[in-house]
Amino acid sequence: MARAAGVCWTLLMGCVFAAHAVTFEVIDGNSTCIKGELNASFSISYNTTNGTSVSVFALPASASVSERSSCGSAAVPPELALVFGDTHTHTLSLLFSRDQRLYRVSNISLQYNLSDGDIFPQSSSAGVQSVMASVSELMSARLNSTYRCVSSSSISLSAAVNLTLSGVQMEAYMSSANLSADESVCSADQPSTTVAPPPSTTTSPPPIPPVPERGNYSVTDGNGTVCVLALMGLQLNITHTTTQNQSVSELMNLQPNQTTVSGSCGVTESSLRLSDETTNLTFSFTMNSTTQKYYLSAVSVSALWPDMSVVFEAGNTSLSALQCSVGRSYVCSAQQMLSVTPVFSINTFRLQLQPFNITANRFSTAEECRVDQENMLIPIIVGAALAGLVLIVLVAYLIGRKRTHAGYQTI
Numbered sequence: 014m015a016r017a018a019g020v021c022w023t024l025l026m027g028c029v030f031a032a033h034a035v036t037f038e039v040i041d042g043n044s045t046c047i048k049g050e051l052n053a054s055f056s057i058s059y060n061t062t063n064g065t066s067v068s069v070f071a072l073p074a075s076a077s078v079s080e081r082s083s084c085g086s087a088a089v090p091p092e093l094a095l096v097f098g099d100t101h102t103h104t105l106s107l108l109f110s111r112d113q114r115l116y117r118v119s120n121i122s123l124q125y126n127l128s129d130g131d132i133f134p135q136s137s138s139a140g141v142q143s144v145m146a147s148v149s150e151l152m153s154a155r156l157n158s159t160y161r162c163v164s165s166s167s168i169s170l171s172a173a174v175n176l177t178l179s180g181v182q183m184e185a186y187m188s189s190a191n192l193s194a195d196e197s198v199c200s201a202d203q204p205s206t207t208v209a210p211p212p213s214t215t216t217s218p219p220p221i222p223p224v225p226e227r228g229n230y231s232v233t234d235g236n237g238t239v240c241v242l243a244l245m246g247l248q249l250n251i252t253h254t255t256t257q258n259q260s261v262s263e264l265m266n267l268q269p270n271q272t273t274v275s276g277s278c279g280v281t282e283s284s285l286r287l288s289d290e291t292t293n294l295t296f297s298f299t300m301n302s303t304t305q306k307y308y309l310s311a312v313s314v315s316a317l318w319p320d321m322s323v324v325f326e327a328g329n330t331s332l333s334a335l336q337c338s339v340g341r342s343y344v345c346s347a348q349q350m351l352s353v354t355p356v357f358s359i360n361t362f363r364l365q366l367q368p369f370n371i372t373a374n375r376f377s378t379a380e381e382c383r384v385d386q387e388n389m390l391i392p393i394i395v396g397a398a399l400a401g402l403v404l405i406v407l408v409a410y411l412i413g414r415k416r417t418h419a420g421y422q423t424i
């Protein structure tokens with residue numbers, strides 16, 4: 014049995030003024046499954062006694078979650094139903110669906126009562142009208158993330174009814190009573206650089222996510238011996254065409270605790286594969302036994318992020334990045350960009366890595382990347398310069414003192 018709670022958002026303004034944002038929460042037993050807020054407005058044309066009229070009105074903040082709402086079951090999809098209207102009730106309802114990685118609003122319906130003279134003055138007919146539309150592409154988000162879309166989007170529910178949604182922040186299929194901190198931001202909210210861009214040729218700067226968390230990844234061979242070790246924060250940068258037909262460069266941090274690790278080990282070839290719900294990423298390492306160096310020789314990715322209409326796949330098998338001596342671990346504390354293809358790069362943070370010759374399941378002696386060495390060189394140079402300066406001052410002082418001393422003696 015669904016227990017429902019509707020809350021007013023604007024406490025001081027009161028709920029009487031049909032301002033905007035409506036907050037809602039659908040609770041089943043003790044667990045919350047749908048929660049959030051949204052602004053909605055309607056444009057509905059109806060027949061009047063002397064022609065047709067269009068009524069434009071906002072979903073009032075006093076709208077409340079109706080008993081019809083439910084968290085769903087195996088056979089029944091979760092539903093958020095919001096009722097509004099003082100004398101006659103109108104109902105806006107969203108139905109949700111999900112798959113392995115995404116949830117979405119799959120269906121929107123509206124029941125409106127033409128007898129409501131406040132909204133539909135001089136309506137020639139009375140009674141409840143029902144309209145409904147399937148909207149699978151409208152609002153989708155990763156599971157365990159909050160869908161956010163400040164921008165407005167309009168949907169035609171029928172020839173007579175248009176619905177505009179804005180300021181949406183909500184989550185369905187919730188795993189706790191609070192909205193997830195992780196957000197799926199709609200593509201309309203992602204700023205685009207050029208004015209009036211032709212489709213699929215512009216790149217827009219995405220919101221910059223924070224520095225990725227450092228993951229501790231290891232691959233173990235059949236005998237239980239660790240053969241690849243990696244300690245690093247990874248941020249993927251993929252340039253792709255969104256479902257809105259816009260080209261964006263999107264950044265995504267790999268969440269270590271949501272990543273599964275696999276891989277393979279060989280004498281001169283080994284690999285590390287990192288997977289989460291939306292992304293598969295494989296690093297291949299090669300050892301050159303002539304030069305006694307190993308390096309990152311190939312990277313491939315396949316991703317299906319919320320904004321992508323098709324699976325994004327990219328790779329490069331002729332890389333020679335992260336070069337290091339065999340028997341050492343490669344270390345790069347500075348942020349580094351691995352350019353894999355023109356549309357795919359990886360930013361690495363605080364990296365330590367060893368794909369060959371691991372003994373005792375631990376990293377061997379570190380070999381610093383060039384950027385780190387240069388970064389270390391600067392303080393050394395500055396330090397040496399300061400030491401030199403101190404020496405000069407000291408020598409000058411001693412010479413000066415000796416002269417003064419000599420001066421006194423002549424008197």
Ligand SMILES: *[C@@H]1O[C@H](CO)[C@@H](O)[C@H](O)[C@H]1NC(C)=O
Binds near residue numbers: 032033052164179
């Ligand atoms: C949604 O409604 C709130 C409360 O009235 C308002 O402050 C906000 O600007 C609205 N957001 C959008 C995107 O219209």
Ligand SMILES: *[C@@H]1O[C@H](CO)[C@@H](O)[C@H](O)[C@H]1NC(C)=O
Binds near residue numbers: 042043
């Ligand atoms: C809800 O929580 C209360 C108190 O925490 C508990 O007594 C009750 O059994 C719970 N009900 C369900 C359906 O879990």
Ligand SMILES: *[C@@H]1O[C@H](CO)[C@@H](O)[C@H](O)[C@H]1NC(C)=O
Binds near residue numbers: 058175
């Ligand atoms: C709904 O939107 C369509 C397309 O923007 C427009 O042609 C139509 O007049 C609108 N209908 C109403 C009732 O606002």
Ligand SMILES: *[C@@H]1O[C@H](CO)[C@@H](O)[C@H](O)[C@H]1NC(C)=O
Binds near residue numbers: 058059060173
């Ligand atoms: C208005 O009336 C006409 C015929 O009188 C009908 O075809 C039309 O569907 C009506 N429109 C609405 C919005 O009820």
Ligand SMILES: *[C@@H]1O[C@H](CO)[C@@H](O)[C@H](O)[C@H]1NC(C)=O
Binds near residue numbers: 064065
């Ligand atoms: C219908 O009549 C009312 C007054 O009776 C008037 O205010 C309204 O503008 C009229 N509408 C049309 C479409 O003529």
Ligand SMILES: *[C@@H]1O[C@H](CO)[C@@H](O)[C@H](O)[C@H]1NC(C)=O
Binds near residue numbers: 113156157188290
């Ligand atoms: C969502 O979170 C719940 C609880 O933390 C977890 O059981 C579930 O596997 C997660 N689902 C996804 C797709 O991450």
Ligand SMILES: *[C@@H]1O[C@H](CO)[C@@H](O)[C@H](O)[C@H]1NC(C)=O
Binds near residue numbers: 234
């Ligand atoms: C793993 O075990 C197999 C036989 O069980 C052995 O031939 C092989 O040398 C072992 N590999 C390592 C890395 O110890």
Ligand SMILES: *[C@@H]1O[C@H](CO)[C@@H](O)[C@H](O)[C@H]1NC(C)=O
Binds near residue numbers: 264355
């Ligand atoms: C992401 O890739 C694009 C295209 O190569 C590039 O312009 C942008 O600077 C990159 N962003 C970051 C943060 O690496």
Ligand SMILES: *[C@@H]1O[C@H](CO)[C@@H](O)[C@H](O)[C@H]1NC(C)=O
Binds near residue numbers: 268270271
């Ligand atoms: C994963 O890590 C993030 C950040 O530390 C944390 O907020 C989240 O709860 C963790 N998720 C799981 C399933 O442990």
Ligand SMILES: *[C@@H]1O[C@H](CO)[C@@H](O)[C@H](O)[C@H]1NC(C)=O
Binds near residue numbers: 301302
């Ligand atoms: C190893 O490096 C040497 C010198 O750079 C090169 O000539 C050789 O082709 C490399 N071998 C392999 C297997 O890549």
Ligand SMILES: *[C@@H]1O[C@H](CO)[C@@H](O)[C@H](O)[C@H]1NC(C)=O
Binds near residue numbers: 291
């Ligand atoms: C990642 O790999 C798994 C297993 O091979 C596959 O089921 C999944 O579809 C892949 N995901 C993507 C986004 O390619």
Ligand SMILES: *[C@@H]1O[C@H](CO)[C@@H](O)[C@H](O)[C@H]1NC(C)=O
Binds near residue numbers: 340370
């Ligand atoms: C690395 O391992 C290979 C094969 O296990 C071995 O032949 C080689 O001597 C090792 N090199 C170092 C520097 O430990």
